[in-house]
Amino acid sequence: MNIAYYTMPHLALASWVKSHGQNASEGISKSLKQFLGSKPQFAPLKPLRQSLEGIEVKDPKLAKLLCQLIPAQCPFERTIQFRGRVIVHIPPLCKLNPVYEEVVSLRFRALCYLADVCGEDITPYCTN
Incomplete structure (x- = not known):
């Protein structure tokens, strides 16, 4: 029933x-x-998310390090082919990461700092 x-x-x-x-x-x-009922939300990663959002990029070395460490595209997406035919396509798994949005936002802030404040060319950081 x-x-x-x-x-x-x-x-x-x-x-x-x-x-x-x-x-x-x-x-x-x-x-x-x-x-x-109104259940309180269980958010164990909220402090980590807030700390990632609170990081201010004010140092060119830190900005370059963040841009090098955080990839521009999901590194796990793959297409496995055999003799020209697609056998398996592994979708991007980065969206399953619970702090994905915050990490991507941190990389974007670092890129903006390098481009706007430091006046550097950020094209080397835009491709992997």
Whole structure:
């Protein structure tokens, strides 16, 4: 027996009856929020993400090091071919990294620092 399939119509009907003076859709959404509850989000990587976002690039050596260490493209994407036919395509797995956006943002800030503040040519860092 599917509990959600059975419960949701009865819950919606009960909330509609209970909210006779309110808009029915507001009553339904309120009842669903009470039914589902508001769970606090579990975010164990939030301090790491905040620390990566808080890094300010103010040194050319640090900016160059970051641009060299953080790749411009996902290094794990591969297409395996045999005699000209694609056997397996491994998709980019970097998006599975929970701090991917923050690391890419840090690399972008380093590139912007080198280009805007230091006036360096950043084309060597744009290709791998």
